[in-house]
Amino acid sequence: MKTGHLIHFSDARCMTAVADDSIDLVVTSPPYPMIEMWDDLFQKLDSAVKTCLSRQDGPGMFEVMHRVLDPVWQESFRVLKPGGFACINIGDATRTIDSHFALYTNHARILSAAREIGFTSLPCIIWRKQTNAPNKFMGSGMLPAGAYVTLEHEYILILRKHGKREFKGAEEKQRRRESAIFWEERNHWFSDVWFDLKGTVQALADAQDRKRSAAFPFELAYRLINMFSVKGDQVLDPFMGTGTTMAAAMAAGRSSTGFDTDTHLTPAIQRTARGVKPLAGQVAARRLAQHQEFVEHRLAAGKPLKHANEPYGFPVVTSQEKFLYLLVPADLIQTDATRFRVTHEMAQLPFTYSLFDN
Numbered sequence: 542m543k544t545g546h547l548i549h550f551s552d553a554r555c556m557t558a559v560a561d562d563s564i565d566l567v568v569t570s571p572p573y574p575m576i577e578m579w580d581d582l583f584q585k586l587d588s589a590v591k592t593c594l595s596r597q598d599g600p601g602m603f604e605v606m607h608r609v610l611d612p613v614w615q616e617s618f619r620v621l622k623p624g625g626f627a628c629i630n631i632g633d634a635t636r637t638i639d640s641h642f643a644l645y646t647n648h649a650r651i652l653s654a655a656r657e658i659g660f661t662s663l664p665c666i667i668w669r670k671q672t673n674a675p676n677k678f679m680g681s682g683m684l685p686a687g688a689y690v691t692l693e694h695e696y697i698l699i700l701r702k703h704g705k706r707e708f709k710g711a712e713e714k715q716r717r718r719e720s721a722i723f724w725e726e727r728n729h730w731f732s733d734v735w736f737d738l739k740g741t742v743q744a745l746a747d748a749q750d751r752k753r754s755a756a757f758p759f760e761l762a763y764r765l766i767n768m769f770s771v772k773g774d775q776v777l778d779p780f781m782g783t784g785t786t787m788a789a790a791m792a793a794g795r796s797s798t799g800f801d802t803d804t805h806l807t808p809a810i811q812r813t814a815r816g817v818k819p820l821a822g823q824v825a826a827r828r829l830a831q832h833q834e835f836v837e838h839r840l841a842a843g844k845p846l847k848h849a850n851e852p853y854g855f856p857v858v859t860s861q862e863k864f865l866y867l868l869v870p871a872d873l874i875q876t877d878a879t880r881f882r883v884t885h886e887m888a889q890l891p892f893t894y895s896l897f898d899n
């Protein structure tokens with residue numbers, strides 16, 4: 542199986558290069574309104590941001606910044622196929638403006654814009670982030686009635702264009718079966734609180750690159766892609782940054798398109814792509830090894846696993862996992878400055894499976 546990965550260094554408010562109804566899944570994280578690191582970018586995109594900032598008008602600035610993002614949500618809706626999902630990682634912001642401390646609810650503002658556009662809002666995920674910062678207490682410290690609750694979570698908003706996706710024809714139905722996730726992963730991944738995303742074995746790109754562009758963890762994009770798309774699908778990230786979504790699509794056997802206005806990200810994106818093969822191998826090996834561990838515990842507890850997975854020959858809990866197999870990139874080449882082509886093969890078991898022999 543082959544997938545293609547394309548980068549557009551242009552403004553995602555106008556994604557004319559992407560046809561209507563052509564994308565299966567959007568996975569993205571925009572610049573966060575009201576977080577100071579993104580002030581310059583928003584000011585460049587709309588001068589009204591600067592006017593609000595000089596007037597110390599927090600609510601005005603919040604609204605103008607979101608009006609910069611709104612067209613991207615509109616464009617995402619246009620390019621998504623009916624039944625396609627959009628997963629948007631966004632955090633709220635706290636900020637003191639003119640001595641007034643307030644919470645700016647980015648997630649709520651994006652949800653209301655998305656609903657107006659026509660998206661259906663589905664149950665979302667709270668990503669509980671680990672923070673060990675010593676200065677995390679805000680306000681009056683130990684003295685009552687002036688301290689503020691610390692923001693230790695972000696959101697992953699889950700939206701859908703129109704109703705449920707239909708899988709038509711034998712080939713598409715089989716691709717869906719082969720893209721199943723393990724029963725035990727389903728219980729974990731479809732929980733509405735994600736506690737840790739430390740699973741990534743190896744960092745992508747350069748730690749500094751990733752920090753500068755506020756990259757989300759590889760595991761976040763990889764899970765969402767496996768939860769909301771099937772092998773061979775088209776994934777879009779309108780704010781691709783260092784290319785984490787592209788890397789996760791490459792690892793999971795989906796094609797991808799990414800947009801970013803910052804051409805300086807080119808070396809970081811290339812470093813990300815170079816890291817994909819070893820990372821994808823480790824991620825697949827870990828998932829398969831975790832399934833083996835799960836099977837051993839379940840059998841030891843006297844609980845049955847009634848079904849057999851055909852590609853790997855190991856037991857699984859449900860018949861939906863019968864055709865499940867994981868992909869890894871066998872060959873990854875950059876065909877020009879903004880394109881990659883990946884050939885995928887089935888991930889092999891990192892161990893010899895012997896449970897059926899016993």
Ligand SMILES: C[S@@+](CC[C@H](N)C(=O)[O-])C[C@H]1O[C@@H](n2cnc3c(N)ncnc32)[C@H](O)[C@@H]1O
Binds near residue numbers: 756782784
């Ligand atoms: C939060 S970062 C995305 C990080 C990314 N998820 C990653 O893992 O590296 C947001 C990105 O959006 C880009 N950006 C901001 N406005 C944009 C626009 N209108 N169109 C395309 N990209 C934009 C910024 O340059 C930045 O790289």
